[in-house]
Amino acid sequence: MAAAVVLAGQMLLRAHSLLLCKGVASTPTCPLSSGCQEPLSALFDRAIHLSTSLHSLSSELLEKFEIKFSKGPKYFIPDINGCHTDAITIPGIHEEVTEIRYKDFIILASCFMRSWKEPMELFITGVKQLPNVQSDILSKAVAIKDQNHELLDVLEKIASQVNPEIKDNGMYVVWIEPEHDMPVSSVPRMRSFYNRIRCLRRDTNKLDRFFKYLKCNIIESAKC
Template identity: 25%
Template sequence: MKESEEKAMSLLTTQAVLQVWLCCVSLWHFWVSHAVPLDCKDETGSLTHCTSFSQEKLLDRVIQHAELIYRVSEESCTLFEEMFVPYPLHTLRNQAGNMCHSKPFPIPGSKSEIQQISDTWLLHSVLILVQSWIEPLLYLQTTLDRYDDAPDALLNKTKWVSDKLLSLEQGVVVLIRKMLNEGILTSSSAIEQTLAPYDGQSPEVLESVLRDYNLLTCFKKDAHKMETFLKLLKCRQSNKLSCLSH
């Protein structure tokens, strides 16, 4: 009797994972087909393509990119959790905020702090978060490639997010330039003093799984911050009085 119950539970678990995977594949194709391109660099690497956009239009595109990145990060985290993380360890996602590499960065956290900072610093906070995740996501692509049974949907999502993060960085840099009247800020040197090198060592199997899980969970949290800050900026520029409750 006990053996049959275990088999039934195993079958249910397999079916649940398959359902999550199929859902992710469907959403993946929807997001990719509806994404608006945000490629600001020309053939020489100069950020000229986006400068012709109005500030309002560019902000709208940047927000859409941030929304998509956050949604895909949610699905990636859920898929990874279902596929590789033992159920008793799922509670670790609630502790991830204390272990994120971006925690020491000068990013406003409380509602009062967010209300007090300028629009430019709000964008600068987004840029800090974006640039802080470029290297860790490249590391994550490398580690996921080593998983024997990592689904293509997870690998493709990770690469897609990594690519879109670079596009988001370009858009935010151009936005800051527009707000500073073509200031001298560059995408690579804006926060190089702020970021510490990411330590991508090769831990044991379970440790590696938990580290990757923590990375995905932390990125999802920071991606939500990026989206929230950008939407707050949009709200401020349209009607500042209605944004006091953000």
């Protein structure tokens, strides 16, 4: 699998350190019709709730896909080319917290989420063509696509409060699937589907950690 980074405007994807903490999920506290601005802490709670849900869904989807379509213990093997989002610079976990730039973390999270928009749409289209596909596999894939979109919307609201200068620059990693023209049930396509979910599970875990880190370091009252 090849990947190429598309840049729409200049940005810096540099951040140092990533700390873990616990987040508490919540529902929206500011109805859209009210015209009020949802508190930043509530936005982070929503983001953590969604990112945690995305990771759980992707883990369940991977397990169900493997059970349904695997034809042996070594049928699904990790792609030697890794994940398409490997092109995104990943912040170090153990570096100095004082060098962190919250803007960079927000941009990084946005890039991850945008980079999964097309791969999930193509996954859903492809899975619909598979013989005897289980409805829960498709429903989980659709839920992931929808929650990813919702999380991106929440992130944009967080960005506007943390740093109004952060704008939607549309950065993402292009998805390229050489196996796209092969039969949907061919071994290369099936392995491509599997590795896509495997990479998604990895990336949703990173997103969950990103949002927990940001909340712990931006919200003074956060219990981390």
